[in-house]
Amino acid sequence: MLEFNRLSLDDVEVLTLKGNLDALTAPELRPTIDELVAHRKIKVVFDLRDLTLIDSSGVGAIVSLFKRVRMLGGDVKIACLANQPKEIFRLLRLDRAFDLFETVEEARGRFKK
Amino acid sequence: MAKLITVRGPTRGREFKLVEDCVLGRSPACQVYIGDLTISREHARLRSTPEGWTVEDLGSGNGTFVNDLRITRSLLRRGDEIRISNCVLRFMTEQEEEQKPRWVNMVTVLAGHEPGLVHTVTQAQLPMPRLHEDPSQASLRDDLARSHRMLETLYAVSNAVASILEPKQLFEHILDYLFSTFPDADRGFVMVKDEHEQLVPAAIRLRRGEAQAGGLVVSQTVVGEVLEQGRSVLSSAGPRADRAGTKMCAPLAAQGKTLGILLIETRPEGRPFGPDELDLLTGIGAQAGVAFLNARMHQQLLRQQRLEQDMQFARQIQQSFLPAEPPVAAGFHFDRRYHPFYDVGGDFYDFIPLPDQHVGILIGDVSGKGVSAALLMARLTSDMRYFALSEGSPARVLQRANLSLCASSRDNMFATVLYLVLDVQRRVLTFSNAGHLPPLLRRASTGSVAAIDEATNLALGVLPEAVFDEFSLELGTGDSVVLCTDGVVEAKSPTEEEYGFGRLQQAMATAPAETLLDLVLKDVQRHTAGSPQYDDITLVAFSRVDGHPAT
Numbered sequence: 001m002l003e004f005n006r007l008s009l010d011d012v013e014v015l016t017l018k019g020n021l022d023a024l025t026a027p028e029l030r031p032t033i034d035e036l037v038a039h040r041k042i043k044v045v046f047d048l049r050d051l052t053l054i055d056s057s058g059v060g061a062i063v064s065l066f067k068r069v070r071m072l073g074g075d076v077k078i079a080c081l082a083n084q085p086k087e088i089f090r091l092l093r094l095d096r097a098f099d100l101f102e103t104v105e106e107a108r109g110r111f112k113k
Numbered sequence: 114m115a116k117l118i119t120v121r122g123p124t125r126g127r128e129f130k131l132v133e134d135c136v137l138g139r140s141p142a143c144q145v146y147i148g149d150l151t152i153s154r155e156h157a158r159l160r161s162t163p164e165g166w167t168v169e170d171l172g173s174g175n176g177t178f179v180n181d182l183r184i185t186r187s188l189l190r191r192g193d194e195i196r197i198s199n200c201v202l203r204f205m206t207e208q209e210e211e212q213k214p215r216w217v218n219m220v221t222v223l224a225g226h227e228p229g230l231v232h233t234v235t236q237a238q239l240p241m242p243r244l245h246e247d248p249s250q251a252s253l254r255d256d257l258a259r260s261h262r263m264l265e266t267l268y269a270v271s272n273a274v275a276s277i278l279e280p281k282q283l284f285e286h287i288l289d290y291l292f293s294t295f296p297d298a299d300r301g302f303v304m305v306k307d308e309h310e311q312l313v314p315a316a317i318r319l320r321r322g323e324a325q326a327g328g329l330v331v332s333q334t335v336v337g338e339v340l341e342q343g344r345s346v347l348s349s350a351g352p353r354a355d356r357a358g359t360k361m362c363a364p365l366a367a368q369g370k371t372l373g374i375l376l377i378e379t380r381p382e383g384r385p386f387g388p389d390e391l392d393l394l395t396g397i398g399a400q401a402g403v404a405f406l407n408a409r410m411h412q413q414l415l416r417q418q419r420l421e422q423d424m425q426f427a428r429q430i431q432q433s434f435l436p437a438e439p440p441v442a443a444g445f446h447f448d449r450r451y452h453p454f455y456d457v458g459g460d461f462y463d464f465i466p467l468p469d470q471h472v473g474i475l476i477g478d479v480s481g482k483g484v485s486a487a488l489l490m491a492r493l494t495s496d497m498r499y500f501a502l503s504e505g506s507p508a509r510v511l512q513r514a515n516l517s518l519c520a521s522s523r524d525n526m527f528a529t530v531l532y533l534v535l536d537v538q539r540r541v542l543t544f545s546n547a548g549h550l551p552p553l554l555r556r557a558s559t560g561s562v563a564a565i566d567e568a569t570n571l572a573l574g575v576l577p578e579a580v581f582d583e584f585s586l587e588l589g590t591g592d593s594v595v596l597c598t599d600g601v602v603e604a605k606s607p608t609e610e611e612y613g614f615g616r617l618q619q620a621m622a623t624a625p626a627e628t629l630l631d632l633v634l635k636d637v638q639r640h641t642a643g644s645p646q647y648d649d650i651t652l653v654a655f656s657r658v659d660g661h662p663a664t
Contacts, residue, residue: 057480
């Protein structure tokens with residue numbers, strides 16, 4: 001089960017994920033990812049406070065958005081990693097690609113010039 | 114003017130105007146040219162003769178059929194269907210073409226009250242002959258004749274549709290039958306419930322080819338009655354004043370479920386439908402429902418088979434890229450175990466012979482599962498073999514592999530890879546890790562087992578500018594290294610507890626080199642105790658066994 005919510009704050013898109021982001025649910029995120037890229041919403045923050053589980057397909061979905069917005073000069077920042085997803089991010093050393101923040105506000109703030 | 118209209122096959126919907134003497138075949142020189150390999154170059158000849166149009170088989174490989182009978186030569190009547198291989202062509206003349214039923218794709222279900230609902234039935238009723246009456250009476254003869262006609266029609270419908278396994282084609286056939294059974298029908302359609310229980314048009318037919326600006330209109334009352342109550346409905350007037358033909362609507366039903374509806378309508382000035390005809394339509398709906406259920410099950414089976422074939426193909430690709438035998442190197446013992454999960458995960462490993470008595474050892478996991486994962490894994494394995502030979506240093510090999518993966522892979526694919534180079538002569542191991550589980554090292558001198566977390570970098574395929582470092586260590590006599598994928602550490606016990614690194618370290622603490630992986634696997638199996646496995650399990654091990662044998 002995955003619930004997600006999209007919120008536009010100024011020019012930053014905040015995607016809140018709740019539940020499991022895995023092989024089963026990752027495709028649900030696909031249309032939103034396509035839409036963000038299509039509308040050049042290239043400043044994205046993932047709020048992962050309530051994400052309980054992520055697998056390689058789930059990481060793939062986030063990586064996909066990351067690669068695509070970066071091609072357009074944007075970035076994806078990660079806020080509030082916890083539990084198993086935090087462990088997966090550590091194992092894959094994803095901190096070397098993504099900026100990680102304790103709060104959404106911090107992550108958003110980092111986008112300001 | 115005579116024509117052939119393609120009803121089925123690669124030229125579907127296309128019309129071929131026939132000249133007096135023409136040849137049908139897959140040679141582009143044919144007047145009726147159908148580019149299908151299963152059709153002979155010159156398959157059949159169509160000729161206008163004094164008796165009428167004829168079709169003649171030209172010694173074709175797959176034969177020529179007219180209305181499903183194989184022929185060498187046959188006279189053609191209007192409406193005859195010529196089948197060659199997978200193509201069906203309907204023979205038509207100009208005159209008939211004007212009344213040709215047209216397929217359209219618009220149906221509107223109007224909410225609101227249906228004023229003319231006059232008759233409903235729940236089950237097809239055969240007209241019952243009143244036996245106590247005098248058999249010479251006209252009414253009894255009529256009843257018997259109607260009964261007979263109805264049974265005949267139902268029998269014909271059930272015969273015709275039972276073997277059609279493609280839903281769209283099935284519905285087109287059913288509408289054909291409805292139009293021939295009900296000469297007063299002017300428009301007809303079939304709607305079926307989709308996977309969300311929404312009613313969607315499946316096939317629509319108009320007897321007259323008039324352009325329908327607003328499409329077909331049907332009232333919610335009729336649809337609701339049929340769908341929810343499972344009753345057939347006869348209604349005298351449409352929801353729109355200008356469309357006042359009678360309508361009949363019957364459930365497409367099978368195994369006690371309503372799968373959709375059949376609906377036909379007369380033209381406004383046409384003879385209205387009656388209760389007998391509603392009975393007949395109800396009977397046809399039941400036959401069609403069973404046929405639809407069969408067709409749907411068949412489609413599901415086909416999809417499943419295709420999926421299974423894809424999986425098998427992926428598995429073959431994957432297996433073909435895994436090395437058959439571990440390498441042989443003086444003073445070292447190599448071993449590996451690979452247990453793919455049914456769904457084809459993305460695990461892979463490799464041993465790459467390098468110059469100067471070096472051996473490249475590779476273990477990795479591609480994100481995702483299935484065919485795309487298998488293809489990416491195959492690509493990455495061949496990339497790695499190439500980079501291993503051209504670059505040498507593990508960090509540079511991973512750097513190249515990362516660039517290659519970032520440049521070309523699908524955007525949601527990435528891979529974790531651990532690449533090690535063993536210098537057999539100097540007994541030095543150098544490795545670089547791209548987001549993979551670290552190597553486990555057992556030191557014979559102390560008996561300790563530890564994960565070597567050094568030189569762990571970002572997974573491959575995420576960031577082109579990612580940098581990779583490497584780490585070296587010397588292997589003493591009796592030292593062992595075990596590499597694994599997350600299928601091992603995440604193997605779950607019946608109580609959902611993961612096997613974990615701790616147990617793995619314990620399991621490899623005392624095992625001799627030759628049976629190291631057997632013991633580890635046995636320990637994993639003891640932990641899972643028959644619980645289903647959800648990921649590939651891959652293990653690679655190598656030990657320094659020179660000097661005195663490992664104990």
